[in-house]
Amino acid sequence: MAKEKDPFFVGWGKIPKDYKVFLISLTASIIAVFAILSYAISSTQSDPGDGALMGLTTAVGILQADPYPVLHVISSGRYQPGETIILSGGGKRGVVKRAAGFDGQVVRAAGVTMQRGDLNGMQLRSGKNGLRGDDTGADAFTVRVENLGRWRLTGEICDGKCLNGAMRPGRGLAHKACANLCLLGGVPPVFVSSAPVEGSEFLLMADANGKAVTEEILKFTATYVEIEGEVERRGELLIFKISPETIRLAQ
Amino acid sequence: MSVSYVPVQWNPNKWKYDAVLIALVVVYIIVFLRLGTPAADFTRPVDGAILRIRAFGSCAFLMLTVILAIGPLARLDKRFAPILYNRRHFGVMTTAVAFTHAMYVLGWYFAYAPIPRLEALLVSNTSFGQFLGFPIEALGIAALLILSVLAATSHDFWLSFLSAPVWKSLHLMIYPAYVFVVAHVALGYFQDAKSPVFALIFTGGALTVAGLHLASWFKERRFSPSTEKWVKACKPSEIPDKRAVIVTISQQERVAIFRTGNSFSAVSNTCAHQGGPLGEGKIVYGHVTCPWHGFSYKARNGCSPAPFTEKIPTYNMSLENGVLFIDPKANQPGTDVEPIIVEGVVHG
Ligand code: FES
Numbered sequence: 001m002a003k004e005k006d007p008f009f010v011g012w013g014k015i016p017k018d019y020k021v022f023l024i025s026l027t028a029s030i031i032a033v034f035a036i037l038s039y040a041i042s043s044t045q046s047d048p049g050d051g052a053l054m055g056l057t058t059a060v061g062i063l064q065a066d067p068y069p070v071l072h073v074i075s076s077g078r079y080q081p082g083e084t085i086i087l088s089g090g091g092k093r094g095v096v097k098r099a100a101g102f103d104g105q106v107v108r109a110a111g112v113t114m115q116r117g118d119l120n121g122m123q124l125r126s127g128k129n130g131l132r133g134d135d136t137g138a139d140a141f142t143v144r145v146e147n148l149g150r151w152r153l154t155g156e157i158c159d160g161k162c163l164n165g166a167m168r169p170g171r172g173l174a175h176k177a178c179a180n181l182c183l184l185g186g187v188p189p190v191f192v193s194s195a196p197v198e199g200s201e202f203l204l205m206a207d208a209n210g211k212a213v214t215e216e217i218l219k220f221t222a223t224y225v226e227i228e229g230e231v232e233r234r235g236e237l238l239i240f241k242i243s244p245e246t247i248r249l250a251q
Numbered sequence: 252m253s254v255s256y257v258p259v260q261w262n263p264n265k266w267k268y269d270a271v272l273i274a275l276v277v278v279y280i281i282v283f284l285r286l287g288t289p290a291a292d293f294t295r296p297v298d299g300a301i302l303r304i305r306a307f308g309s310c311a312f313l314m315l316t317v318i319l320a321i322g323p324l325a326r327l328d329k330r331f332a333p334i335l336y337n338r339r340h341f342g343v344m345t346t347a348v349a350f351t352h353a354m355y356v357l358g359w360y361f362a363y364a365p366i367p368r369l370e371a372l373l374v375s376n377t378s379f380g381q382f383l384g385f386p387i388e389a390l391g392i393a394a395l396l397i398l399s400v401l402a403a404t405s406h407d408f409w410l411s412f413l414s415a416p417v418w419k420s421l422h423l424m425i426y427p428a429y430v431f432v433v434a435h436v437a438l439g440y441f442q443d444a445k446s447p448v449f450a451l452i453f454t455g456g457a458l459t460v461a462g463l464h465l466a467s468w469f470k471e472r473r474f475s476p477s478t479e480k481w482v483k484a485c486k487p488s489e490i491p492d493k494r495a496v497i498v499t500i501s502q503q504e505r506v507a508i509f510r511t512g513n514s515f516s517a518v519s520n521t522c523a524h525q526g527g528p529l530g531e532g533k534i535v536y537g538h539v540t541c542p543w544h545g546f547s548y549k550a551r552n553g554c555s556p557a558p559f560t561e562k563i564p565t566y567n568m569s570l571e572n573g574v575l576f577i578d579p580k581a582n583q584p585g586t587d588v589e590p591i592i593v594e595g596v597v598h599g
Contacts, residue, residue, distance in 0.1 A: 008540070013391070014345065019330055022334055023334075026334070030271075030275065030317070031278055033279060034279045034310075034313065035278050035279065035282045037309075038278070038279045038281050038283045038287060039286055039315060039590075040448050040452060041281070041287065041305075041449055042283040042286075042288045042302075042305070042306070043286075043287040043288070043290040044449060045297060045305070045444070045446075045450040046443065046445045046446065047291075048293060048294070048296050049294060052295050060273035075372055076491050086537025088552070091362075091363030091364060091365070092364040092365065093364075138428075145473055165295075168295060168298050172441055172442070173384065173387070173439050173440075174386060174387070174440050174443050176361065177361070177371075177372075177375040177376045177388055178359075178360035178361070178375070180375045181361070181366075181371050182364075184364075184366075208364055219381070220384070223384045223385075223480070224385045
C-alpha cells in the first residue's frame with residue numbers, strides 16, 4: 001500500500017505508474033507550449049519595411065563623390081532624369097575609391113537597384129562594368145543645391161545599403177554590428193528621421209563640411225538619437241551635415 | 252555509477268528523453284518558419300537567414316529557461332524528478348541550438364565584409380561603455396562559451412575527474428550564462444520587436460526562473476540553521492516510512508534523517524554524484540536512493556553497495572524526550588553509526 005501512495009522515480013528503474021501519466025501529459029504540454037510560443041513570437045515579428053532589391057539596371061548621370069558617392073540621373077531605363085541614387089558596392093562595401101576619379105563627371109553606372117520609399121540605391125557591378133566614364137555625350141546639368149537651414153532631428157543612423165533593402169530588416173539594434181561593418185566598408189550612412197524633413201524621412205549623412213562622417217557616428221548607429229546639423233537638398237536627395245559633437249541618445 | 256565510462260550509459264528512458272527533446276526543437280522551428288512567419292504582417296518578407304537566427308535564438312532561450320526551471324520544480328513537486336534526471340541531455344541539445352543560432356548570425360551579419368568574419372565580430376561594435384548599442388554579440392558569445400564548456404564536461408568522466416564539488420560549482424555557471432543570454436536579448440531583439448507579445452514571453456520566462464528559485468529556496472528554509480551544539484531535528488513520527496526529513500545545520504550543511512520502519516539514520520543530504528538532495532530521495536531495496544540519478548547508499552554507514560565505491564558522511568544522533576537530535580560534527584564518509592531504534596513509532 002505504501003508503494004502506491006509514495007511513488008518514487010529512479011533514473012535506472014522503471015517509472016512509477018502515477019508518474020507516467022504525469023510525464024506523458026507534461027511532455028505533451030511542453031511541446032504544445034513551445035509550439036504556441038513559437039507561433040506567438042513568429043507571427044508578431046515587426047514589419048521589416050518595403051526596402052528591396054529590384055533587379056539590374058543602368059543609368060547615366062553626374063557622379064558626386066562627397067560626402068559619399070551618389071549619382072544624379074540624366075537618363076536611365078528605370079529612373080527619371082533628376083533622381084538621385086546612393087551608390088554602394090558588392091557585399092558590405094562602398095565605392096568611395098572607385099568613384100573618387102569621377103567626381104563631377106558624367107558616368108555610366110550599372111548594377112542592382114534597391115529601393116525603400118523615396119530612397120534610391122544601386123549596388124554597382126564590379127570594375128568598369130559597374131562604373132565608367134560616359135562618352136555618349138549625355139547632356140549634363142547643374143545639380144541644384146538648396147540650403148534648408150539648421151535642424152535638430154531625432155531618428156536612427158543606418159547603413160544606406162541594408163536599409164535600402166539589401167537586408168530585411170536592415171536596421172535596429174540586432175543589426176547594429178552589421179550596419180557598422182557596412183559603414184566601415186564604405187557604405188554611405190543614411191539618417192532615418194522620425195518625422196519627415198521637407199517630405200522625406202531619409203537623409204544622407206555628412207560632417208559639417210560636407211565630407212564623410214563614418215568614424216564619428218559608429219558609436220551611435222542603430223539607436224534612437226538626436227542630432228543637430230544643416231540640411232541641404234542636392235538634386236532630389238537631402239544631405240544632413242551634422243555636427244558630430246551634438247549627437248546624443250534620445251529618449 | 253562508477254563502473255566504467257562509456258560515452259553515454261543509454262537506457263530506454265534516455266532514448267525517450269532525447270526523442271522528446273528533438274521533437275521539441277523540430278516542432279518549434281517548423282512552427283516558427285512555416286506557420287507563424289507566413290501569418291506575420293510583412294510588407295516584404297524578412298530574410299530567410301534572419302528568420303532562422305530568430306527561430307534558433309528564441310528556441311535556445313526558451314530551452315534554457317525550461318532547464319533552469321526544472322531544478323526548483325523538482326523540489327516543489329517530486330513528479331518533475333524524471334525530467335531532472337538526464338537534464339544534461341537537455342543542456343547539450345540547447346547548446347547545439349544556440350550554436351546553430353550563432354552560426355547563422357556569423358554567416359549573415361558578419362559575412363560579405365571586406366574583413367574576415369571572426370575579425371569582423373571583434374571590430375564591428377566596440378561600444379562597451381554604453382547600455383543601448385552595447386555589443387550584444389559579446390554577451391551571446393560569453394553565454395555560448397559557458398554552455399559549450401558545460402556541455403563538454405557534462406559526462407560522468409568529468410564529474411569524477413573534477414570531483415563532485417568542483418564539477419557542481421563549474422556547472423553553476425549556467426546561471427551567469429542565463430544572465431548573459433537575458434542581457435543579449437534585452438539589449439538586442441527585445442528593443443527591435445515592436446509587438447508586446449515577445450516582450451511578455453521574454454520577461455515572463457526570465458521572471459518564472461527567478462520566481463521558482465525563490466519559491467524552492469523558501470521551501471528549504473522550513474528548518475532554520477542552528478548554532479546549538481546538538482541540533483534539534485524533529486520527532487521520529489514526523490518522518491514518513493522509507494523517507495527522510497532534511498535538517499539544515501549550518502549555512503552550507505544539510506542532513507537527511509532517513510527512516511526504515513522503526514530505525515533512524517542520519518547522512519549528509521548531498522549526493523556524492525552531483526550533489527543531489529538525498530533527503531528528497533527514498534529507501535529503495537533497503538538503500539537511500541538519490542532522486543536525481545539513483546545513486547544509492549546504506550543509511551547506517553553512507554557507503555554505496557558493492558561494487559560501487561561512493562561514500563558520504565554520516566552523523567551521530569540521539570533521542571531525548573521523544574525528539575531526535577543531530578551532532579553537527581559530520582563523521583568521515585563511510586563511518587558506521589548504529590541506527591536509533593524507536594519502538595512503536597507510527598507516522599503522525
Ligand atoms: S546527484 Fe546524481 S545520483 Fe545523486
